[in-house]
Amino acid sequence: MDVRVSDLGTPGTSPAFSAPDAVRRVGLVVLETDLTMERDVARLLHGSGLAVHANRIAFSNPVSAESLAALETSLSAATAALIPGTPFDVIHFGCTSASAVIGDDGVSAAVRTAKPGARATNPIIAADAALKALGVRRLSILTPYVPEIARPVADRFAALGYDIAGLTCWAIEDDRDMARVRPDVLIREAVAATDPKADALFISCTAVSAAEVVPLIEAEVDCPVVTSNQAAAWLALRLCGIDHDVPGGGRLFSRPLAPGDRKGTA
Template sequence: MRYDDHLRYEYEFETIDPLGRIGVIALATDFNIETDLRRLVPVGVEVLTNRVLNANPISLESLRAMAPDIARAGAGILPNVGVDAMIYACTSGTAAIGEENVEAAIHSVWPGIPVTNPLKSACAAFEALGAKRLSVLTPYVREVNETLVEELTRRGFEIVNIGSFNIDSDFDATRIPSDAIAAAGRDLCDPSADVLFVSCTALRAAAVVETLEADLGKPVVCSNQALAWHALQLIGCAARPTGFGRLFDR
């Protein structure tokens, strides 16, 4: 057998990520996050994912149990190459573990890297939209909802009302039809709320943001939409997707 280990062709290496790289620490149980984020970032931005160990059913205990694995999952995203920003992709997990703890775990393996999460991104989105009073839609069980409300309230937002599908499985949360999410959002959103917040990276909510905004006459923020919006800011990317709500007009 002839073996040629140095093929002689003229070429230059191409840049495959001209607008930047975003690392995503996703939950092992999340069936939706990569699909949404690839729709929500422009061509030229690469999204690289690794998964943190977690398990259903979703509870405060199971959410907090993933904390020791965050650093390992982050370290496994393009080692020795790196990304421009890192996402920890769990809204309820951030509330349960604590944002400072999540960022400390990521910075232990990627010192100084810009980090965001759905809770941080959503709060930045509310501020950009001038929203203080929130109607909140989630798939979570009550104890997880209560922790989320505590975190949002601590950050200075008023929760007008909250409604839930009361589901304890990420896989089942992704199976909720987008039309059902839209119908629940329309019924739940209080007229006095400044914005409707649809929480959870597993929910297929990004697809109905514009429909809900048209029906409600006010901004709608969901976890994955806010994540993409905030991560694009962190990597300095001015390009924006279309069709995903008023947030991307800011």
């Protein structure tokens, strides 16, 4: 059998090939035990034109200050393994509690060591940008963590200037169990966790399947609801210059970045 070889030219110079940066790319570094984040972000970014790629980072349950802090040592390597040599617009480290324990500077430094041209974000950065876009001052927080992990998350938001109206936790130690909390239970818990005087509710943790029920919770509590994965997707869109709304994404997606907010800027 004769084989016809078609000459497309040399990649990088031939018009047959698109430029390496022709597609805007968002990278996720996700805990190897997380059952939820990729699904949520893919759903919320569907149709946006952004390509989403994920890599897993080794993690051992239970969720504790020690297991979360240990992620910092392997974060650069996990980030570097996201399609080596391919430019990314945004790299998002997908763990809210680890971001609180390690700190924004530590997370961003690890990400930018591996991908210096990308904007480095994490759920704390994304949620803060989302809450500022919504004009939130007084905040209720719902987390799945044990109290020893829930408190540092709340303390991080307090340090960012929010008045914490209330903190609720479920005391779950395994993030795979966090992902299995039923939607009806999640809605009930979210309503109970929202202080009537709060400007918004933040539901922490990329493992919790909260993004898909945000509109239902907002209808019950009559205030904006921000989740870790929802905020990650929203901020990725805004940092890539995409301002469109996402049906079913909640009130947040109708908002642009707050004036002067440059969250995640490389």
